[in-house]
Amino acid sequence: MATVLEICSYLEKLAPTNLAESWDNVGLLLGRRNRPVERLMTCLTLTAPVSAEAVERQAQMIVAHHPILFRATKKITDATEEGRILLQLAEAGIAVYSPHTAFDSADRGINQQLAENLGLQQIQALRLIGDAPNSGAGRFGVLEKPLDRQEFLEKVAMTVQSRSLEVCWHKNQIVKQVAVACGAAAEFLDDAIRAGCDTFLTGEARFHSVLEAQSRGINLILTGHFASERPGIEQLAKEIAQQFPEIDCFPANNDRDPLTLFMA
Template sequence: MKHKVATGQNIIQWFEQLSPKHLAMDKDPIGLHVGTLNKKVHKVMITLDVLENVVDEAIEKEVDLIIAHHPLLFRPLTQVNPDTEKGRIVQKLIKHDITVYAAHTNLDVAEGGVNDALCEALGVQPEEILVQTKEEKLYKLAVYVPVSHADELREALGNAGAGHIGDYSHCTFHTTGTGCFKPQEGTNPYIGMQGELEQVEEVKLETIVPKQLLSSVLKTMEQAHPYEEVAYDIYPLENKGAKKGLGRIGRLKQPMTLRDFAQHVKMSYDVPALRVVGDLDKKVERIAVLGGDGNKYIHHAKRAGADVLITGDLYFHVAHDAMGIGLNVIDPGHHVEKVMKQVVHDYLQQACNENNVKTEVIVSEANTEPFQFL
């Protein structure tokens, strides 16, 4: 079987199934930063940050597309000046036709994204989100289809993401009845003749669809349906959709002291040092994890019943506040979000394999940790 090379659009379309853009926080500068996605991509590199050493690595390895967690252009540039580091980075990217795409808080929020990977590294099974940021808007789709094609359409809708309720997929309900229609001049009916009233035994197939999938599900419905004109209804629902958000909360298999757990975090995240707030001899079991800067969320962790919050960039006075509310905190640094590199690599490599493309996905080896520990 002949393999093809994916385009940038292909790669990002697959990637956004893991990390949809609608999950991002407001004003988070995600998406395309430099270059174009309308080109063939022979090699993709995954990185936490887009620093100059990362760009030099991409040039050396002939990378076409960089996918990063931290946005390169977090604030708008007023100029591209090669006398500055940011200017040199942008100049090198354009000169070597390297595209940069960022997935920031959407990858934090996503199931299987940064925070789930941080939990997995610790052996903590996530039970709930720490900070809710989104709730899916749901719609009911009712479509009328001949009995002969009902099973085929049901399968297509389920494969497109409709009918997911909790851990169940392809959830539908159907009733049978008689559909009536008269094909007019210029039509090419699948069933019936022009100018003659036709009656067909049909199934009314009902299913539930999240808002973000509605457009693609309708497209799938039209492609799988035998009729030239599809009869269907869409109803907004008051049902509560899946909750999405930052951070995760779970439990250890066995309680341990804060001291021992801090050592476990240190080894699991492969960091040379970390900071701890709290009584080192106190037992901890319920764990909150939030990658990046989690200073704003110590009270969320406390209200959720967490014994300890793992997060980065802890401020001095926030540490005092955590002590005051009796919350233990472990700060292993911001750079532990590097776990996303292998997660995204594995996901995209599998997508390339499943779509029979020979685009190569690699992980950046450049060090972007700014701190040294002496």
């Protein structure tokens, strides 16, 4: 039976921690390294419902994309939501690993998957990180066949399994070269423009970033933070299961987008 440490070693090969942003907190955040793992759950964010699900489904390990221990923490008590989650998991003996921005940028990570699923070809990193082959922040590539606005937006919605998209579009512009960066990644707008992209897709962006995209003539698509990353976390469960066939790996059912649509 594989241990927490063996799974961590695999995850560090899949998404090397040196690819993570300097501000990030990746790796094993909670748990005993020698604990055997029979059941493993993946999720985007470790919320109270997700934590309860892990306990109920008797998981020994959670791979949570977003690190629960992100800012400096001096106390872990039941006075906070984060503290209650960590105490519940520690009491149940459940380990927690977060790959976050390392997995975003890995050569088989979320951005690479997103680019491939959109049908992009000649895929490259938007921003190189060191000398890591085939890795880097964001991705860009070209469509095999140029698409109009309607065709491409339908493709995006199907790819990220979303019923709604926020769009800032330039009239009659055809989509040929596309940049993607999951999560909240408007900081890569300049990189997308320098790469010659006509369209940039990310999860969320500030209002003034949208205005900048509009003024600089690049289409901007906001899928929602959750939608841009959740498919990659579902795929991660499959990847771990393939590497460790003796482990029951599954994505969390209670890992849901906190935002819903109200149609007036």
